[in-house]
Amino acid sequence: MSGGARRVLEAWKLGVVKYGDALRLQEKLVAERRAGRVSDLVLSLQHPPTYTLGKRRTDHNLLLPEAELRALGADVHRTERGGDVTFHGPRQAVLYPILSLRAVGLGARRYVEGLESAMIEVAALYGVQARPGAAGETGVWVGDRKIGAIGVRISSGFTCHGLAFNIDPDLGYFKNIVPCGIADKEVTSLRREAALELPPDEVIHDQLVQSLARTFCFSDVEVKDETECADMVCLAAATQS
Template identity: 35%
Template sequence: MKTLTLWTPGLVEYGKAWDAQKQIHALRREGKIGDTLILLEHPHVYTIGRHGDRSNILFDEEMLREKGISVYHIDRGGDVTYHGPGQLVGYPIFHYKNLGFSTRRFVHSIEEVVIITLARFGLTAKRDPLYPGVWVGLNKICAIGLRVIDGVSMHGFALNLRTDPAYFGGIIACGIQNRGVTSMEKEIEKQGNPLPDQKTVISELTTTFKKVYGFHRIQSFSDTSSVPGLS
């Protein structure tokens, strides 16, 4: 029976979560654990991908300190992105080769999960042929950036639920000029509806992961002591 392990440890400092990712990724590569999805939030942080440009962070060091924003250079694809409270960050640590996916198809499948989930809340989202991620019009609602080693993925996606736009103002998001950023809250409020709580979004998202990747069951943990690197 194909099982997805889901960990929802809450708000976790980025460096601590990155260490946990690396430990879980190593265990998955060794076949000691199954496919694992981490869903969490981070305190304010800008991350720069391995081909990213530091100049795409517009805030100077004083402003970064004033706003309490950490900066990490990391090993995913993509450029600069923001993580913070009100954003649901997902790290699918999947042996996607075993699932029958190419790298491109795997990226598209993550986009598909997000697009289907947003549709369940009445939002029409799409892919963009030029840029990875999920978009509502010309505004990105979900960023995607991955690294793959031995057919096992790490890093993942960041879905904006209720994010403070001021923090996106400190970067050129993903290094893309002339595009904006949006959130579920902003788009749903245009329809006169309130944003569902995070637990509801997580439930819909994990149900869609289960369907898209053909998992038979989900085993869920929220206790951080259950997550390697977070205890």
């Protein structure tokens, strides 16, 4: 990556955000980033129970009808990200980087590898040896158990969507889908794999952001909380998809 100048990554800490609101916020921010009105940033949040499908629309990997999934209290969304079906929910750390890959100096493959690296680094802090997926496996794994999912969208060199790292979500929700289209592997969590006591979820969110910033050679992280981001969040939430 070309360098020398000090580069700051903004981290927007948003708490729990409905998936549709987060999707509209990303769309708004990508447009703002493309126009140069915001800098590189990452959204750090959690979602209420939600199933999402990627642009390939692999509905056959939903093992229950949508009406039954919604009856369980989970939303269902179809998106334009890469990857297959996955689940988002409480106690899962979600990061959505809104970056100019040209500014970061990365291609798509290296970018995805950076997302993997951030999750692997944080897992290691708790004594968990994670690895990137092998051929045909997306995301990050502990042995043959998946701990982190990746699904990105890159449009004209600008990123959205991102990663989901399982801290301690209700893994039962994953039994209603074929996670990421891989039928013969389990989903796991940091709580299940770590021998150490885990800190509050917010700490792990922050560790993921810091690891991501180091991986992509940002010199500093500037944290913005929900109050500081309120205007943009409300504007996006009020926009109809």
